[in-house]
Amino acid sequence: MTATIFIILNLTDAYLTKAGLAMGASEVNPLMTPIGGSIITKGLLAIALILILYWFEKERVLWPLNLILFGVILWNSAVCGIVTLPKFDYLVISP
Helix, strand or coil, rough: CHHHHHHHHHHHHHHHHHHHHHHCCCCCCCCCCCCCHHHHHHHHHHHHHHHHHHHHHHHHHHHHHHHHHHHHHHHHHHHHHHHHHCCCEEEEEEC
């Protein structure tokens, strides 16, 4: 169950990253810059990480990773929302 949530969160992160990049945002994580918003690559990396964690019997680490990834998804959602806000080219100074 935890592994499935991890994969879903990673795919959601990849989708939001791809949407943000298409809207003009930039990737902040230097390790993920070459990958960008590749949903397939991100999903395969998530599956590989899960297999490694299960191999070394460290699957309990997935819950904290899920919480961190959920925070990243919230951040990406906020960035996508901010990027779509209208831009104002003027400054209003009221007396």
